[in-house]
Amino acid sequence: MSPLSKPRSASTRALQQIIFLALLLPCLPQPLPSPSPSPTPAPPSLPLSPFNERLDAAYIAFQAWKHVITEDPKNLTADWCGPFVCNYTGVFCAAAPDDPCILTVAGVDLNHGRIAGELTDHLGLLADLAVLHLNSNRFQGTLPGSMQHMRLLYELDVSNNLLSGAFPSFLTSLPSLKYLDLRFNDFDGQLPPAVFGRELSLDALFANDNRFNVSLSSGGLTNSTASVIVLANTALAGCLPPSIGDMADTLVELILLNTSISSCIPPEIGKLKKLKVLDLSHNEFAGELPESIGDMESLEVINVGYNMLSGEVPESICLLPNLKNLTVVGNYFCEEPVSCLHIPRRDDRMNCIPDWPHQRSHEQCVAFDHRPPVHCAADGCILPPPKRL
Secondary structure, eight states: OTTTOOOOOOOHHHHHHHHHHHHHHGGSSSOOOOOOOOOOOOOOOOOOSSSSSSHHHHHHHEEEEEETTTEEOOOTTTTSSOGGGGGSTTTTEEEEEEEEEEEEEEEEEOOOOOOOOEEOOGGGTTHHHHEOOOSSSSEOOOOOOGGGGGGOOEEEEEOSSSSEEEEEEEGOOOOOOOOOEEOOOOEEEEEOGGSSSSTTOOEEEESSOOOOEESSTTOOOOOOOSSSSEEETTTEESSSOOOGGTTTTTEEEETTTTTTOOEEOGGGGGGTOOOEEEEESEEEEEEOOOOOGOOTTTTTEEESSEEEEEOOOHHHHHHHHTEEEEEEESSSSEEEEGGGGGEEEEEOOOOOTTTTTSSSOOHHHHHHHTTEEEOTTTTSOOOOOOOOO
C-alpha cells in the first residue's frame, strides 16, 4: 500500500453511492401520467322529422299553387306530389329559426322556369319563407295579400313575369325584406314613398320597366338606405333634389336612365363617395356637369348621355382613380380635357367639341348657343328664362 493512499471509510463509500444514485435517477424511466378521461361523444343528431304542422301547411300551399299553374314546360312541379314537400323541386327546407327542432320551408326557387299561371293566396301559409325567387316565368295577376304573413322574407324576386296592378302595399310592412326585384312586369300607379323609407330599409330595389310613377318632390327617394336603386324607364316627376347627398352612407349604384327628369344635376351629388355606377342618361338634364362629381372617388361608371348638358367636362371627373367608363354622348359639351383620353371606355360623340371627331354639326351647336342660359334653382329644378321686356 502506498504511503499516500489511505483506506476508505464505510461512511465515505455510502456517500459516493448516494451521489451516484442522484445522478442516475433522472435517467431512469418515469411512470406515465394517468390518461385524462376522453370526452363523452355527443349523441348523433337525429334528422328532423318531415312531419309537423308547418310542413302540413306548406303541403296545402304547394298543392293549391300547383292547381293554378297552367303550363310548366320544364316540369319543375311534376314531382310536387305527396306530403314530403322538402323533396319537391325548387323547395328548400331548414330548421325553423324559432325552433331548431322543427323542419320548415325556408326557400322557393323556380327561376327561369317559364311557368304560366297565378300566385295563389295560399302562399301566405309559407310563413317561414326567407327566399322567394320566381324570375323569368309567366305568372299573371298580382302578389297575393296573404304574403304579408311572410315576416321572415328576406329576398323577393318576381322580375320578368306578367304581374300587374298597383304596387303591393303590404311589401312595405315586411320587417325582414332587404332585396326587392319587381322589374320587367306591368305594375302601375304610384311607387309609395314608404318603399324608400328607413322603416323598410331595403338594401336593393329594382323597380324598372314597369309603369310606376315616382314623385321626387316628396323627398322619398333620398330617404332610402339602399345600396342599389334601379328605376330605369320609370316616370319620375320633379327634379333631382340636393338631398341626393343624404344617401352618401349607403348608395353604391343609381340607375335613373330614361325617367323623363327635367332638372339640373345638383352639386350635392358629389357627396356620394361610395357610388360606383351613376346612370342619368336619356333624360332632360341641363346646365353644367358639377365639378363636385370629381369628389366621387369610388365612381367606376358615369353615363350622362343624351341630355341637354353643356359647358366643359370637368377635368376632376377624368382624373377619378377608378373611372372605367365615361359616357357623355348626345349633349352639347364644348370642351373635354385631354386627360379624359386615358379612360378605357369613353363616348363623347355628338357634342360641340371643336376639332373632335363625330361631333354635332356647326349649325346645331350655334343654334344651341343662342338659347337662353340655364339657371338652376336651389331645389335642383331649372328656372324658366326671364321674360323679355
